[in-house]
Amino acid sequence: MTDPHQDLRDALRALCAEFPAEYHRKVDEDKAYPEAFVDKLTSEGWMAALIPEEFGGSGLGLVEASIIMEEINRSGGNAGACHGQMYNMNTLLRHGSDVQKRHYLPKIASGQLRLQSMAVTEPTTGTDTTKIKTTAVRKGDKYVINGQKVWISRVQHSDLMILLARTTPLAEVTRKSEGMSIFIVDIKAATGNGMEVKPISNMVNHETNELFFDNLEIPAENLIGEEGLGFRYILDGLNAERTLIAAECIGDGFWFLDKITAYAKERTVFGRPIGQNQGVQFPIAEAKIELEAANLMRWEACRLFDAHAPCGEQANMAKYLAAKASWEAANACLQFHGGFGFATEYDVERKFRETRLYQVAPISTNMILSYVAEHVLGLPRSF
Numbered sequence: 001m002t003d004p005h006q007d008l009r010d011a012l013r014a015l016c017a018e019f020p021a022e023y024h025r026k027v028d029e030d031k032a033y034p035e036a037f038v039d040k041l042t043s044e045g046w047m048a049a050l051i052p053e054e055f056g057g058s059g060l061g062l063v064e065a066s067i068i069m070e071e072i073n074r075s076g077g078n079a080g081a082c083h084g085q086m087y088n089m090n091t092l093l094r095h096g097s098d099v100q101k102r103h104y105l106p107k108i109a110s111g112q113l114r115l116q117s118m119a120v121t122e123p124t125t126g127t128d129t130t131k132i133k134t135t136a137v138r139k140g141d142k143y144v145i146n147g148q149k150v151w152i153s154r155v156q157h158s159d160l161m162i163l164l165a166r167t168t169p170l171a172e173v174t175r176k177s178e179g180m181s182i183f184i185v186d187i188k189a190a191t192g193n194g195m196e197v198k199p200i201s202n203m204v205n206h207e208t209n210e211l212f213f214d215n216l217e218i219p220a221e222n223l224i225g226e227e228g229l230g231f232r233y234i235l236d237g238l239n240a241e242r243t244l245i246a247a248e249c250i251g252d253g254f255w256f257l258d259k260i261t262a263y264a265k266e267r268t269v270f271g272r273p274i275g276q277n278q279g280v281q282f283p284i285a286e287a288k289i290e291l292e293a294a295n296l297m298r299w300e301a302c303r304l305f306d307a308h309a310p311c312g313e314q315a316n317m318a319k320y321l322a323a324k325a326s327w328e329a330a331n332a333c334l335q336f337h338g339g340f341g342f343a344t345e346y347d348v349e350r351k352f353r354e355t356r357l358y359q360v361a362p363i364s365t366n367m368i369l370s371y372v373a374e375h376v377l378g379l380p381r382s383f
């Protein structure tokens with residue numbers, strides 16, 4: 001069967017070929033942001049894939065958006081530098097007002113504005129999101145924000161950020177998931193005027209930060225949707241996020257498999273290629289099997305999402321399977337490159353670090369297991 005998205009893949013591959021391994025390696029070594037790469041993706045319209053045509057985008061679905069993310073990682077790049085825009089877009093698209101959509105979407109589509117950041121995680125509450133302590137208090141035509149966030153990515157390379165804050169104290173709501181709201185924050189206007197940004201040095205070249213809010217004032221019209229329903233909106237957007245991350249892991253997995261298969265055929269030790277040994281073949285074959293299975297679940301999650309059907313189960317399972325499969329492919333790739341796997345110039349150690357992140361962020365493996373146990377299998381609630 002021919003791939004119905006071959007044209008899309010060919011176009012992405014042509015763009016990615018302009019940014020070879022040396023480019024991504026240098027960006028990583030310099031702990032820089034891949035500006036030229038993201039600019040090119042934006043100017044060619046790929047970063048506006050999910051924006052409807054009436055707002056200047058191409059009106060594509062999650063299937064196509066996921067192929068874009070997959071191809072970036074499959075080419076040796078890291079979609080983590082720009083994937084935020086794809087899934088944050090959904091929050092604005094599905095829950096933003098007409099005025100907000102008309103104001104922001106055409107500018108995001110043209111590249112005039114970047115919507116790359118979403119601030120949910122807090123240092124003292126972690127995965128227990130309903131306990132967040134950042135507050136937004138309405139004062140006239142403004143909301144005043146106080147609190148702290150951690151691990152907030154791409155803030156220094158984004159114009160806009162979606163912020164989750166509590167608008168009704170936890171003690172005053174019937175259900176803990178109520179009373180939180182989401183806002184659009186103009187990052188440049190906020191920085192130094194109530195918001196402080198402190199970069200976190202970390203294992204991957206992933207621009208991420210601590211944020212401190214001290215009486216940050218934002219216009220009341222920046223509230224997305226209804227006050228108090230923010231957590232529901234965030235959860236809704238997470239299915240897109242899980243599926244896109246799954247696609248990135250699939251891209252990584254294929255990159256590792258291509259790399260190690262080629263190397264195992266050519267590297268000769270004990271007078272024969274290392275790939276002739278079954279001890280080498282089997283972990284690679286196992287990674288291939290698991291990756292293909294994860295890919296099927298990714299397509300199922302995309303299909304349901306694009307049909308506006310419930311897809312929490314499939315999106316979470318796709319993310320779980322893909323992150324596990326790419327990690328197993330990464331391990332096999334590093335192991336069978338021997339010492340050379342540790343050399344920067346082979347790119348294996350960089351991709352190994354990059355793909356490892358997806359067992360922890362944006363959702364840890366345990367949280368997916370917990371979701372499936374409780375919400376899919378109906379086992380007793382754990383927390």
Ligand SMILES: Cc1cc2nc3c(=O)[nH]c(=O)nc-3n(C[C@H](O)[C@H](O)[C@H](O)COP(=O)(O)OP(=O)(O)OC[C@H]3O[C@@H](n4cnc5c(N)ncnc54)[C@H](O)[C@@H]3O)c2cc1C
Pocket residue numbers: 117118119120121125126127128150151152153154202206208357360361362363364365366367370382383
């Ligand atoms: C590079 C990077 C970028 C990130 N970018 C963003 C971003 O842009 N925006 C944002 O909001 N967040 C971001 N995050 C945060 C990320 O989503 C969280 O780190 C992740 O969800 C885990 O939360 P935590 O670190 O608070 O871990 P914790 O909640 O402290 O948990 C620690 C560990 O314990 C496990 N655990 C906790 N409770 C249970 C339980 N009941 N049962 C079983 N296991 C449990 C968890 O699974 C986890 O492995 C980023 C993180 C990283 C590392």
